[in-house]
Amino acid sequence: MPQKILFVCLGNICRSPAAENIMNHLIAEQGLSDRLVCDSAGTGGWHVGAPPDKRMRAAAAARGMNFVGAARQFQPQDLQEFDLILAMDKDNYRDILAQDPQGKFRDKVKMMCSYCQKHRDQEVPDPYYGGAAGFDYVIDLLFDACGGLLQTIKGNV
Numbered sequence: 142m143p144q145k146i147l148f149v150c151l152g153n154i155c156r157s158p159a160a161e162n163i164m165n166h167l168i169a170e171q172g173l174s175d176r177l178v179c180d181s182a183g184t185g186g187w188h189v190g191a192p193p194d195k196r197m198r199a200a201a202a203a204r205g206m207n208f209v210g211a212a213r214q215f216q217p218q219d220l221q222e223f224d225l226i227l228a229m230d231k232d233n234y235r236d237i238l239a240q241d242p243q244g245k246f247r248d249k250v251k252m253m254c255s256y257c258q259k260h261r262d263q264e265v266p267d268p269y270y271g272g273a274a275g276f277d278y279v280i281d282l283l284f285d286a287c288g289g290l291l292q293t294i295k296g297n298v
């Protein structure tokens with residue numbers, strides 16, 4: 142049974158789908174697609190069904206990548222279904238844990254930036270209200286974090 146990873150941000154159109162697509166790219170490069178399955182969700186439901194933000198898709202396309210997906214809202218059952226849940230920022234982290242009042246799944250909820258190898262950021266900044274440079278930076282940051290995450294879990298899959 143493959144290990145299941147869920148990336149979570151606020152609206153599920155910028156950061157978490159970028160993390161999902163980048164992680165899937167790295168997993169495919171390592172030939173681990175049969176052992177790791179990724180998904181993404183948002184703590185808010187404003188964009189349910191929407192594709193990744195066009196500015197994030199443009200930043201990805203400039204690197205030869207095609208970001209795909211449809212936004213969905215984080216659900217309490219995600220805490221049971223996924224082996225690892227990665228929050229993009231502290232607000233998302235708190236919102237996820239709020240859906241686990243008994244704290245049964247607390248150990249599987251982590252901060253995305255805790256896997257960074259080069260960047261010192263504590264959180265993945267939300268590029269939604271900024272310019273193109275913010276989307277490029279988030280992709281760089283997520284490549285770093287996803288690479289570190291894959292290094293960490295590779296021996297266990």
